[in-house]
Amino acid sequence: RKEVEQDPGPFNVPEGATVAFNCTYSNSASQSFFWYRQDCRKEPKLLMSVYSSGNEDGRFTAQLNRASQYISLLIRDSKLSDSATYLCVVNTNNQGGKLIFGQGTELSVKP
Amino acid sequence: DVKVTQSSRYLVKRTGEKVFLECVQDMDHENMFWYRQDPGLGLRLIYFSYDVKMKEKGDIPEGYSVSREKKERFSLILESASTNQTSMYLCASSRQVNTEAFFGQGTRLTVV
Numbered sequence: 001r002k003e004v005e006q007d008p009g010p011f012n013v014p015e016g017a018t019v020a021f022n023c024t025y026s027n028s029a030s031q032s033f034f035w036y037r038q039d040c041r042k043e044p045k046l047l048m049s050v051y052s053s054g055n056e057d058g059r060f061t062a063q064l065n066r067a068s069q070y071i072s073l074l075i076r077d078s079k080l081s082d083s084a085t086y087l088c089v090v091n092t093n094n095q096g097g098k099l100i101f102g103q104g105t106e107l108s109v110k111p
Numbered sequence: 112d113v114k115v116t117q118s119s120r121y122l123v124k125r126t127g128e129k130v131f132l133e134c135v136q137d138m139d140h141e142n143m144f145w146y147r148q149d150p151g152l153g154l155r156l157i158y159f160s161y162d163v164k165m166k167e168k169g170d171i172p173e174g175y176s177v178s179r180e181k182k183e184r185f186s187l188i189l190e191s192a193s194t195n196q197t198s199m200y201l202c203a204s205s206r207q208v209n210t211e212a213f214f215g216q217g218t219r220l221t222v223v
Contacts, residue, residue: 044154046213098159099156099205101153101154103151103153
């Protein structure tokens with residue numbers, strides 16, 4: 001089983017749609033969680049950190065469920081510019097701070 | 112702004128050559144990472160370092176070594192390049208454990 005698993009997609013949605021990405025992780029000792037965005041042929045960039053209480057940044061909402069070892073990202077009112085690959089990232093302290101990436105979920109927002 | 116700089120955007124090397132990929136960060140970060148990214152496989156960790164002269168193997172260290180002689184610089188070395196090491200290589204740094212990582216622009220390496 002992979003340490004961090006995501007549905008690879010692609011997700012094809014119309015502008016204005018709401019889309020949700022899910023991610024599961026296998027190590028219950030994982031301490032910190034992030035969502036990154038990667039545009040085609042570019043490096044990954046931090047979208048948002050994920051906190052236990054959940055957090056929101058404009059149209060983006062991230063949730064963490066430690067009991068189910070599950071992370072989610074919700075994008076409301078999708079824009080064309082949201083088209084990218086979204087990467088779920090998990091950090092486990094007992095592995096010396098190793099950042100483990102999911103495979104990524106590809107999103108394509110159409111007019 | 113954090114800046115992570117990789118020495119080359121594109122590199123073509125011959126099989127058997129020794130290859131050096133350099134990465135420099137300017138924010139005094141403790142941790143540095145080398146990943147490779149391949150279609151369908153995502154980002155896979157090769158090596159990481161949490162302090163000068165310290166290194167830890169990631170998930171796919173075979174065929175690679177690293178060097179961290181100074182805090183700001185983390186080098187990835189392919190001892191004898193092979194065609195299956197053709198990939199996008201990404202360097203990253205983070206301030207400390209549990210903080211987000213910042214990436215360089217990547218080096219697309221082709222081994223012929």
